[in-house]
Amino acid sequence: MHRFAEILAHINVVESPAAIVLSDVLSTNIARMQAFADAHEVLLRPHVKTHKCIEIGRMQLAGGAIGITAGTIGEAEVFAAAGFDDIFIAYPVWAVGSKAERLRSLATHTTLSIGVESREATDALAAAFGDRVRDVSLIVEVECGARRSGVDPRDAGPLARYASEKGFRVEGVYTYPGHGGVQGAREQAARDQGAALARAVSSFTSSGLTARVVSAGSTPTAEFSTEPVITELRPGEYVFNDGDNLALGACDESQIALFVAATVVSAQESGRAILDAGTKALGREGDSERGFGKIAGLDYRLGKLNEYHGYLDLPEEGPQIPIGTVVPVVPNHVCPVVNSFDELTIITPERTIESWPVSARGRLS
Amino acid sequence: MHRFAEILAHINVVESPAAIVLSDVLSTNIARMQAFADAHEVLLRPHVKTHKCIEIGRMQLAGGAIGITAGTIGEAEVFAAAGFDDIFIAYPVWAVGSKAERLRSLATHTTLSIGVESREATDALAAAFGDRVRDVSLIVEVECGARRSGVDPRDAGPLARYASEKGFRVEGVYTYPGHGGVQGAREQAARDQGAALARAVSSFTSSGLTARVVSAGSTPTAEFSTEPVITELRPGEYVFNDGDNLALGACDESQIALFVAATVVSAQESGRAILDAGTKALGREGDSERGFGKIAGLDYRLGKLNEYHGYLDLPEEGPQIPIGTVVPVVPNHVCPVVNSFDELTIITPERTIESWPVSARGRLS
Numbered sequence: 265m266h267r268f269a270e271i272l273a274h275i276n277v278v279e280s281p282a283a284i285v286l287s288d289v290l291s292t293n294i295a296r297m298q299a300f301a302d303a304h305e306v307l308l309r310p311h312v313k314t315h316k317c318i319e320i321g322r323m324q325l326a327g328g329a330i331g332i333t334a335g336t337i338g339e340a341e342v343f344a345a346a347g348f349d350d351i352f353i354a355y356p357v358w359a360v361g362s363k364a365e366r367l368r369s370l371a372t373h374t375t376l377s378i379g380v381e382s383r384e385a386t387d388a389l390a391a392a393f394g395d396r397v398r399d400v401s402l403i404v405e406v407e408c409g410a411r412r413s414g415v416d417p418r419d420a421g422p423l424a425r426y427a428s429e430k431g432f433r434v435e436g437v438y439t440y441p442g443h444g445g446v447q448g449a450r451e452q453a454a455r456d457q458g459a460a461l462a463r464a465v466s467s468f469t470s471s472g473l474t475a476r477v478v479s480a481g482s483t484p485t486a487e488f489s490t491e492p493v494i495t496e497l498r499p500g501e502y503v504f505n506d507g508d509n510l511a512l513g514a515c516d517e518s519q520i521a522l523f524v525a526a527t528v529v530s531a532q533e534s535g536r537a538i539l540d541a542g543t544k545a546l547g548r549e550g551d552s553e554r555g556f557g558k559i560a561g562l563d564y565r566l567g568k569l570n571e572y573h574g575y576l577d578l579p580e581e582g583p584q585i586p587i588g589t590v591v592p593v594v595p596n597h598v599c600p601v602v603n604s605f606d607e608l609t610i611i612t613p614e615r616t617i618e619s620w621p622v623s624a625r626g627r628l629s
Numbered sequence: 630m631h632r633f634a635e636i637l638a639h640i641n642v643v644e645s646p647a648a649i650v651l652s653d654v655l656s657t658n659i660a661r662m663q664a665f666a667d668a669h670e671v672l673l674r675p676h677v678k679t680h681k682c683i684e685i686g687r688m689q690l691a692g693g694a695i696g697i698t699a700g701t702i703g704e705a706e707v708f709a710a711a712g713f714d715d716i717f718i719a720y721p722v723w724a725v726g727s728k729a730e731r732l733r734s735l736a737t738h739t740t741l742s743i744g745v746e747s748r749e750a751t752d753a754l755a756a757a758f759g760d761r762v763r764d765v766s767l768i769v770e771v772e773c774g775a776r777r778s779g780v781d782p783r784d785a786g787p788l789a790r791y792a793s794e795k796g797f798r799v800e801g802v803y804t805y806p807g808h809g810g811v812q813g814a815r816e817q818a819a820r821d822q823g824a825a826l827a828r829a830v831s832s833f834t835s836s837g838l839t840a841r842v843v844s845a846g847s848t849p850t851a852e853f854s855t856e857p858v859i860t861e862l863r864p865g866e867y868v869f870n871d872g873d874n875l876a877l878g879a880c881d882e883s884q885i886a887l888f889v890a891a892t893v894v895s896a897q898e899s900g901r902a903i904l905d906a907g908t909k910a911l912g913r914e915g916d917s918e919r920g921f922g923k924i925a926g927l928d929y930r931l932g933k934l935n936e937y938h939g940y941l942d943l944p945e946e947g948p949q950i951p952i953g954t955v956v957p958v959v960p961n962h963v964c965p966v967v968n969s970f971d972e973l974t975i976i977t978p979e980r981t982i983e984s985w986p987v988s989a990r991g992r993l994s
Contacts, residue, residue: 278726279994313936335937355937356894358905358953361643381895384952412938413895413903442935529721530746530778538778540723544968545993548913570807571678571964572700572720572993573777587749588723599936603909603969606991626971626990628910628937629644 266561268523268592274615277525277590281541283605284592285620287612289521290503291323296519297486297502298327304490309333309352309479311500314599316624317608318346320503331375333498337366338627344374346623352377352479354438354498356385356405356413363629364392367400377401377435377477381414383426390430397431403438403477408460409453410442417463421471428473436477437464438498444485450512454488457481462493484514506598507558508549522608523560523592524601526574531587539566539574541593546574547600560592631926633888633957639980642890642955646906648970649957650985652977654886655868656688661884662851662867663692669855674698674717674844676865679964681989682973683711685868696740698863702731703992709739711988717742717844719803719863721750721770721778728994729757732765742766742800742842746779748791755795762796768803768842773825774818775807782828786836793838801842802829803863809850815877819853822846827858849879871963872923873914887973888925888957889966891939896952904931904939906958911939912965925957 265273268284277284301308310324311333321332321343331350334340340351351374359367359378370376371393380386380402393400404424407414415423417437424434439460444453461478468475480489483501501508504522505515526541541557548569550556555565559576568575574593578584585591595601602608603625610618630638633649642649666673675689676698686697686708696715699705705716716739724732724743735741736758745751745767758765769789772779780788782802789799804825809818826843833840845854848866866873869887870880891906906922913934915921920930924941933940939958943949950956960966967973968990975983 276726278728281993355905356903358892358894360953361641363643381897382952385894388953407897411898412935413897415897527723529723529750532746532772532778532780533776538721540720540994543912543914543965547908548965549908551916570777587747588725588753600908600913604991604993626969628646628969629905 266592268560271611272525272590272592275611275617277609280525280527280590281545282525282609283522283601284525284609284611285504285522287610289519290320293503293505293519293521294323294327297499298329300486301497302328306494307496309496309498310503311335311354311498312339312343312624314500315503315602316622317620318343318623319620321348336627336629337363337370338629339624340370340374340376341366342624342627344370348374350375352403354379356381358385359388359392367392368396371396371399377403379403379405379438380423380427381405383423386423386427386430390432398433401433401435402427403435403479404464406437406439406460406464408439408441409456410440412440412442414439417460418467420464421467421469421473424468424473425471434473436475436479437461437468438477438479440481441485442482444482445508445512447512450484450514451488454485457485457489458491458493462491465493483509484512487514501598504598507594507596520594522598522601523594524557525590526593528585528587528589528591531584534584535578535580537576537578537585539576539591539593540572541574542569542572544571545601545604546593546595547597547604549595549597549600557593557595560594566593631957633925636976637890637955637957640976640982642974645890645892645955646910647890648887648966648973649890650869650887650973650975652975654884655685658868658870658884658886659688659692662864663694665851666862667693671859672861674861674863675868676700676719676863677704677708677989679865680868680967681987682985683708683988684985686713701992701994702728702735703994704989705735705739705741706731707989707992709735713739715740717768719744721746723750724753724757732757733761736761736764742768744768744770744803745788745792746770748788751788751792751795755797763798766798766800767792768800768844769829771802771804771825771829773804773806774821775805777805777807779804782825783832785829786832786834786838789833789838790836799838801840801844802826802833803842803844805846806850807847809847810873810877812877815849815879816853819850822850822854823856823858827856830858848874849877852879866963869963872959872961885959887963887966888959889922890955891958893950893952893954893956896949899949900943900945902941902943902950904941904956904958905937906939907934907937909936910966910969911958911960912962912969914960914962914965922958922960925959931958
């Protein structure tokens with residue numbers, strides 16, 4: 265029996281769907297990434313968008329992380345309110361109106377750095393902070409092949425120079441190698457990332473500036489992100505891992521820390537069972553070919569999702585899964601799953617159960 | 630200028646992404662569906678999974694709805710606590726442990742009916758309610774071609790008989806014509822639904838029972854759900870409508886009441902703008918071909934989403950959308966969008982702004 269299923273048998277989960285986290289796997293994942301960062305002499309600044317959970321952020325800091333990365337002002341606010349004192353919002357924030365106010369307030373509560381990738385956003389931040397531009401650091405986002413946001417690395421220095429002239433401390437550069445999230449692309453994406461960051465650092469130098477922070481993503485590419493230019497890693501998903509990272513080879517099955525406990529609520533057709541986990545629990549992450557999640561330890565996939573119905577494909581022949589059975593679903597992409605739940609159910613090796621709030625859930629702006 | 634864009638220009642939304650609802654369109658949508666139900670002499674029991682909002686549920690009741698439909702026990706609890714006194718959980722609930730307790734408690738606070746589609750779930754409900762089986766009504770779910778949950782309509786009577794013998798009041802049958810959610814299939818799905826419900830009613834009669842409630846879905850099929858056998862409609866999405874219903878022909882553009890205000894945060898490439906609405910705001914509802922949402926009044930689609938990034942495809946030539954612009958995104962599927970937000974921003978025709986909590990957001994179990 266797969267470990268998840270065995271745990272389900274012991275803890276008798278009925279409030280399904282529920283996001284269950286194995287605390288020992290979580291701890292090991294946190295320690296493993298920290299050890300990797302330490303061994304390569306880079307700092308770890310985990311992205312909290314994955315877990316959105318104060319307790320897990322504290323575990324990361326206790327393990328040696330130097331601070332956290334947030335994706336929205338709202339995430340940063342939740343963690344700052346809980347005492348996190350070094351936060352990087354790795355996003356090209358558009359700082360006007362109430363967002364300007366919120367950023368000013370945040371900067372008085374925590375050491376704050378913010379991503380920037382345009383002169384316009386720099387101007388907005390300058391207007392937002394006024395004579396307090398020294399309260400915040402900026403980090404220039406560069407593009408490395410993922411075709412997300414970020415300037416061409418050769419333009420990093422000129423943008424940093426522009427921001428410096430507005431009075432900002434510009435600490436360095438960051439990028440996100442999102443193109444490493446497809447099969448076989450991790451290593452190349454990490455190389456692209458290293459090259460882009462190196463070019464960005466040169467561009468800083470040419471502009472008479474120093475990039476003290478040279479920050480790299482991501483869980484799938486982390487193990488290849490070993491170029492000496494890199495000073496910091498910002499992975500997020502490694503705390504839990506998921507089906508996507510498993511398929512990419514970025515984790516093994518024993519390193520998956522989170523599953524969704526779901527109950528078989530309908531078994532009308534042979535070859536199929538309907539679970540009470542649909543898109544509102546799992547997100548519509550996947551497609552009909554690869555499925556939208558699978559049962560841990562078995563080759564049974566969710567082939568289709570409605571909002572509250574997950575359609576589990578079973579072999580036409582052989583044992584079906586009886587109605588009422590609680591099964592462990594490994595999601596494809598863990599981040600939207602966590603964001604679906606108000607709390608995580610934490611199971612220790614001694615089978616004690618705790619509930620940790622997903623405190624930054626839904627803090628989208 | 631599209632009405633949404635005009636409103637955005639007036640109200641100066643900066644806390645993007647935000648779910649904006651036009652109260653006049655919402656009211657008109659609620660009144661239109663009620664008028665349709667009244668004209669066809671069927672009762673309206675709207676599904677609250679779409680809006681999860683007490684205020685909107687109250688508008689529906691004030692308009693003439695006889696009660697509400699919920700998809701989870703948690704949704705029912707939120708509405709019961711707000712005084713809603715007639716709730717149908719249209720889901721094959723597996724009533725064990727704490728869920729059994731919660732259902733018993735619910736039944737003391739509201740007139741409660743629950744979907745059932747197996748003897749096993751009926752047994753669990755019988756065990757849950759014990760000598761209080763008369764506190765709850767059951768409604769038998771039948772399958773009508775969507776291949777979701779539900780018994781074959783010919784088995785509705787025998788299952789109802791089985792439940793009656795356990796002491797339950799079995800009020801009738803319901804089905805969901807989910808196969809009407811694809812292009813050109815609405816009318817046929819509604820016909821399938823009518824036929825399945827008629828067969829189920831006959832099956833009740835053959836079993837010596839009467840189906841007092843004969844309940845039909847859904848927004849896309851509602852206008853064709855006029856078979857005399859039907860006594861009740863359970864549409865959900867009609868309050869807001871969305872891109873999916875527009876594409877199906879189930880609404881026109883003036884009937885879309887909700888959009889997501891999103892800010893252009895990056896404009897590095899011509900032919901593209903990056904918005905601050907990604908999967909955590911919009912869900913991954915759509916595909917790269919049809920997109921994941923579009924700008925109201927323009928033929929600009931979101932071709933790709935990350936968690937906090939929406940990639941808006943623009944014409945390569947011609948005017949781009951400047952960074953900092955707030956644009957109205959019409960989502961493909963509105964239900965997961967509402968579930969992403971803690972609150973709805975309600976705009977009246979006089980441009981006053983209210984915030985309504987999405988009180989049942991994330992109540993998945």
